[in-house]
Each structure stands twice: as structure tokens, then as C-alpha cells.
Amino acid sequence: MLRWMIPMVAMALVVCGGFHDPQETHQMVATLAPQLDIEPDRVLVFVPTSSSDILSAQALRQWLAPSLAQWAQLDTAPTERASAPQPAYPDVLVWAFSAGCVGAAGLVNYWHRYRGTVRALFMVDGWGVPGPSVVPVHRLSHDWITHVTSPCWGCPTAHFYADPGVPHRQLWRSPDQVAGWQVGPPGEASLAVNAADVLISWSRYYGQRPLDPYQQLITHNPKMLPMSN
Numbered sequence: 001m002l003r004w005m006i007p008m009v010a011m012a013l014v015v016c017g018g019f020h021d022p023q024e025t026h027q028m029v030a031t032l033a034p035q036l037d038i039e040p041d042r043v044l045v046f047v048p049t050s051s052s053d054i055l056s057a058q059a060l061r062q063w064l065a066p067s068l069a070q071w072a073q074l075d076t077a078p079t080e081r082a083s084a085p086q087p088a089y090p091d092v093l094v095w096a097f098s099a100g101c102v103g104a105a106g107l108v109n110y111w112h113r114y115r116g117t118v119r120a121l122f123m124v125d126g127w128g129v130p131g132p133s134v135v136p137v138h139r140l141s142h143d144w145i146t147h148v149t150s151p152c153w154g155c156p157t158a159h160f161y162a163d164p165g166v167p168h169r170q171l172w173r174s175p176d177q178v179a180g181w182q183v184g185p186p187g188e189a190s191l192a193v194n195a196a197d198v199l200i201s202w203s204r205y206y207g208q209r210p211l212d213p214y215q216q217l218i219t220h221n222p223k224m225l226p227m228s229n
Contacts, residue, residue: 009058010039010090011038011092011132012038012042012044012068012090013033013042013094013095014046014092014093014094014107015043015096016046016097016100016101016104017045017097017098018054018097018101018102019051019099019170020098020155024043024106024169025172026118028172028173028175028204029172032176032199032200036200036203036206042170044067046060046063053223055102056106057103060103061111064167068089069089071090072089089115089116091118091119092116092118093119093120093138093203094108094118094121094128095124095199095203097126097172098172101123101125101129102126104123105123108132108134109132109134112132112134118135120135120136120203121136122135122138123137124139124140124171124195125171125172125184126139127150137157138158139160140171140195140198141160141162141163142161142162142167142170142171143165146161157184158182158183158198159184160181160182160183160195160198161180161181161183163179163180163181163196171195174192178195178196180193
């Protein structure tokens with residue numbers, strides 16, 4: 001697995017699954033999250049109380065705010081907390097799958113505008129769901145057709161599609177076993193990777209501060225996959 005050499009900043013990973021067995025989400029998180037250098041208790045997997053909650057940005061906000069507010073008290077000095085109208089929430093990174101992309105997109109749009117910083121949104125097979133314009137959005141698709149028919153294809157960020165195509169849920173359950181291509185804006189060269197490479201490497205990219213010269217280069221060349229020296 002490709003790894004950055006720069007430590008991650010303290011942030012939270014928010015994971016939103018779809019209409020499927022929640023165990024598949026936990027399986028994926030157990031495999032990939034340890035490679036992010038995020039504290040285990042800051043990996044937040046949304047467990048809806050009803051199926052409609054998966055589509056609800058409001059349900060996600062009501063679930064997410066208490067945990068992040070609790071961490072803000074640890075991350076922010078008491079004098080700063082007292083003077084702030086709202087808690088200084090830690091930054092978040094969001095991974096979402098299938099129908100979970102509906103609620104996640106709404107959450108990101110609201111949270112980044114009014115509550116705190118969302119570093120990026122990764123939409124895994126979020127076909128038909130428009131990505132919010134307020135943060136970088138990376139799409140991962142289970143086949144080429146889904147990739148080229150997804151909204152915002154060709155946006156100035158890197159995306160992934162499986163080649164050969166795989167079943168929809170396999171992309172989420174076992175991204176480390178799904179080979180394919182990372183593609184940037186039209187006209188840029190593609191890069192042979194697996195889906196886990198894209199999730200981990202770009203998540204680590206957004207989780208590091210400050211940007212070094214190579215990261216700044218990637219900002220202007222989104223086709224490039226972050227790689228360790």
C-alpha cells in the first residue's frame with residue numbers, strides 16, 4: 001500500500017454506508033482505517049436507526065455533532081471554547097457508498113458551510129448523486145459505464161473506476177481487491193491502481209498539513225496519486 005511519510009493531523013473519518021449489510025462497511029473500515037493513522041475512536045461509522053436515515057443529511061448531522069463537539073473540547077483551549085459561539089469542531093473526511101452518498105452529500109454541503117471543515121468527500125458508486133461544490137469530491141465506480149455517466153465526471157480531481165468491472169458491493173466491501181484506473185481531468189494520463197490505493201493515498205493527502213512542494217504540485221495535477229518518497 002502506498003503511504004505518505006508526513007504524519008496525519010488530528011481529524012475524524014466519517015463513514016456512511018448504503019442499503020446493505022452493515023457488516024460489509026465494518027469489514028472495509030477494519031481493513032483500511034488503520035492505514036490512515038487516525039485514532040480508532042475518531043473513525044465514525046454511521047449506523048442508521050431506520051433505512052430513511054441513510055438518505056437524510058439531518059439525521060447525519062444529529063448523529064455527528066455530539067461526538068465532534070466532545071472532541072472539540074479536547075482540541076481547543078478553554079478560553080477559546082468560551083468565546084466561540086459554537087464548538088471548534090475537528091476537521092472531517094467523509095467516505096460514502098451508494099445510497100449513503102445522498103445523505104453524505106447533504107451533510108458535507110451543510111457542515112462545511114456552517115459548522116466546520118470537511119477536507120474531502122469520497123463517493124463510492126454514488127451514481128446519480130450530485131457532488132457538493134464546496135469541497136473536493138472523488139468518485140470511485142465499480143465499472144467504466146458508471147464512471148462516465150456519473151455527475152461531475154471530468155471535475156478537477158482524481159477519480160477511479162474498476163477494470164474489469166466488479167459487483168457493486170464488492171467495491172465497498174473489498175476495495176483492496178478491486179483493480180482499475182485512476183483518472184484525472186480529460187486529456188490526462190490514467191494510472192493503474194486499486195480502489196484502496198485511491199481511498200488511502202488521497203485521504204492521507206487531505207489529512208496532512210502544511211502542504212509540501214510535491215503536494216502543491218498535485219493540487220495542480222489531480223491525476224497524480226500521492227506517493228511516499
